[in-house]
Amino acid sequence: MSTDFQQARIALGLRLRELRTEGGLTGRQLAERLGWTQSKVSKLETGRQTATHDDLKAWAEGVEQPAAEGELAARLRVLESHSRSWRRQLAAGHRPVQDTLTVEYERSTVLRAWEGSMVVGMLQTADYARHVFSSYVELHQSPRDIEDAVRARVRRQESLYQQGKRYRIVMWEAALRALVCPPAVMAAQLDRLSGVIGLDTVSLGIVPFGVSLKLPPANGFWVYDERLVIAEDWHAELWLTDAENVALYLRTWEALAASALYGPDAHRVITRCRRALGAI
Known part of the structure; x- marks a missing residue:
């Protein structure tokens, strides 16, 4: 199609x-x-x-x-x-969408991400991803190929360990607190984030509550090298390839990343969110 x-x-x-x-x-x-x-x-x-x-x-x-x-x-x-409607993309389920994205990840070297509402797909555990996909299947009333979609997403994460790749991921603290899954699943997800810190291919920044922001923490997006931006909305994805829009999203990412904490400081924010879940 x-x-x-x-x-x-x-x-x-x-x-x-x-x-x-x-x-x-x-x-x-x-x-x-x-x-x-x-x-x-x-x-x-x-x-x-x-x-x-x-x-x-x-x-x-x-x-x-x-x-x-x-x-x-x-x-x-x-x-x-151009806009790629979710209705059209999900007509055959979530798995084909994941496969399309995998192509872009594979052909890119430096990948920048901003997410303010949930953990980015590249760092999701299988259980967390399963709940996210389930939610969107219900929202879009799309084919229920959740397990295939989960496997495709988790398999793509192998590129986190690929030499030469550079993942520069920034998330708002809200993404670490939004219970889009049961608390026990969220706890394991936060442990996963802690384990990512220190990978030589990944720079994980967390923008904590209470810091000054240069821009509002709006919708999530990925920038693939300096050739493509994929931004999500409820009804569609935007795939932007013109230089002007790519430059705009790069400036947006830099502005948001400037407020982030990294390394041990980011780990402390993750630990704080983990403790907020209680004894799980």
Whole structure:
């Protein structure tokens, strides 16, 4: 099943082809006029290549419809900030979503995360993940492939120990206190976080209650190298690839990370949250 992003790219390609044919040009003629290869024209029209703003400007001029540039630019902005609805993504369950994410983790070297509401997936225990997936299955009324999704998430965590990877994870203290699972499961989850501190591939920062914040602790997101941002909302994920938005999320991450505690200080915050659960 194609993603919302790919569907939008195909739709843009169909509009480009429509403009070309309205101008009475073949693909070869337009390529020659623009100084491009014919394969580039074909890939743009079939949605196999993402156009740049310069490509669209040249296309509009090449087909002698310069007024279409604004429309094409608007379509591209939608593409660059594309939304992948949960309804579409979860039609086959949570496991395919986890497999798609695994590809992005594998092709990335430096991964930055912010999460203010729950423990990030890369650090979740199997029991904690099971409760999270169960909650979202009920919310979205999606296929109940919880165990497959848990296995996929836990398997992805092997990359935490992969030489050369750099995970820079920052969480708000609220994520360590939100009981999205039974207290005993939360206790084990906090113990897991304590064990992560000290891994040479992981920098775990905790933003404690009571510290000054440069920005409100809003929605969670991941930045993959400096090429992709994935931010979650209740109805969809945003996959952002344009440089301007990636830079914005990097600045956001830096601002939030500046308030975090690391190493022994982070461990003390985790221990405080663990004690708040009582004798479990």
